[in-house]
Amino acid sequence: MKSLSRTHYLAGALALMPLAAGAAGTLDLLSANAAGTQIDFTVKTQILILLTLLGLLPVLVLMMTSFTRFVIVLSLLRLALGLQQGLPNRIVTGVALILTLLVMRPIGLEVWDKAMVPFDQDKITMQQALTVAQEPMSRFMLAQTSKTALAQIARLSGEAHITEPKQHAFVVKLAAFLLSELKTAFQIGCMLFIPFLVIDLVVASVLMAMGMMMLSPLVISLPLKLLLFVLVDGWSLTVNTLVSSIQAY
Numbered sequence: 001m002k003s004l005s006r007t008h009y010l011a012g013a014l015a016l017m018p019l020a021a022g023a024a025g026t027l028d029l030l031s032a033n034a035a036g037t038q039i040d041f042t043v044k045t046q047i048l049i050l051l052t053l054l055g056l057l058p059v060l061v062l063m064m065t066s067f068t069r070f071v072i073v074l075s076l077l078r079l080a081l082g083l084q085q086g087l088p089n090r091i092v093t094g095v096a097l098i099l100t101l102l103v104m105r106p107i108g109l110e111v112w113d114k115a116m117v118p119f120d121q122d123k124i125t126m127q128q129a130l131t132v133a134q135e136p137m138s139r140f141m142l143a144q145t146s147k148t149a150l151a152q153i154a155r156l157s158g159e160a161h162i163t164e165p166k167q168h169a170f171v172v173k174l175a176a177f178l179l180s181e182l183k184t185a186f187q188i189g190c191m192l193f194i195p196f197l198v199i200d201l202v203v204a205s206v207l208m209a210m211g212m213m214m215l216s217p218l219v220i221s222l223p224l225k226l227l228l229f230v231l232v233d234g235w236s237l238t239v240n241t242l243v244s245s246i247q248a249y
Contacts (some may be wrong), residue, residue: 063178064137065104066144069185070096070242076189077238080196081229082222099239103246110136134170141177142166143249149183150176188245192238196225 062068074096078087101108111133119129142150142165153176154160154168162168168176203221207213228234 062100064141064174065100066181066246067096067100068178068181069188069245070099072182072185073188073192073238073242076186077192080193081225082196082218099242103243104140107136107140107249138166138170138173140249141173143247144184145173145176145180146183149179152176153179184245188241192241195228199225199228 071093074092078084078092081087114136115124115129115133118124118132119126124132145165150165150168150173151160153172154162157169157172157175159168159172165173200217200221203224204217207215207217207220
């Protein structure tokens with residue numbers, strides 16, 4: 001029925017693969033090109049590849065987006081504020097995920113319109129849909145990737161002779177993108193960390209000068225840092241910094 005989603009169709013196909021293999025002997029879902037020759041995988045190999053991709057899909061999707069940058073910066077902000085217990089991991093992850101959905105929405109719509117819709121209507125194959133979906137994702141990742149990181153990963157992968165960034169393999173662009181995201185996240189995290197570090201130093205110096213060495217500086221500095229963060233509208237500034245750090249693509 002047309003009303004069935006592609007996800008349900010794929011799940012049903014996975015469940016019926018052994019029966020289809022016994023009846024038809026082949027399953028034309030995945031194939032590869034090697035030296036201009038079409039290679040059709042066996043049914044067992046296709047099942048293994050599909051199940052592996054389904055297990056790795058959430059991680060791969062997160063690694064190909066700005067989620068890494070957002071969650072690292074928010075974790076460093078929580079550490080700077082001293083809210084390890086007051087701001088649970090689920091809240092940090094949820095905020096990072098919502099911001100990622102906001103930033104990646106144009107890319108997601110483009111992938112949906114150009115890849116998922118034609119695949120759902122049987123106009124293109126799965127491999128063609130993946131190839132089409134790579135284009136906007138590659139464009140986004142290259143816009144956030146530094147030339148130094150891309151050159152380093154290309155040299156390590158043996159693609160140093162490629163001069164056009166778009167011609168690199170997708171895994172090379174993904175690795176360079178992750179390296180650049182880690183660097184950018186720590187740079188933003190340091191900028192957010194310094195003001196709260198100054199407050200900690202000032203409070204610790206004042207307590208030591210007053211001879212109150214037994215009193216933990218965190219007891220005094222925590223409300224001061226929270227008050228400063230609220231007065232400057234820290235969450236709005238943080239969100240604006242994170243979203244603005246994404247380069248146009």
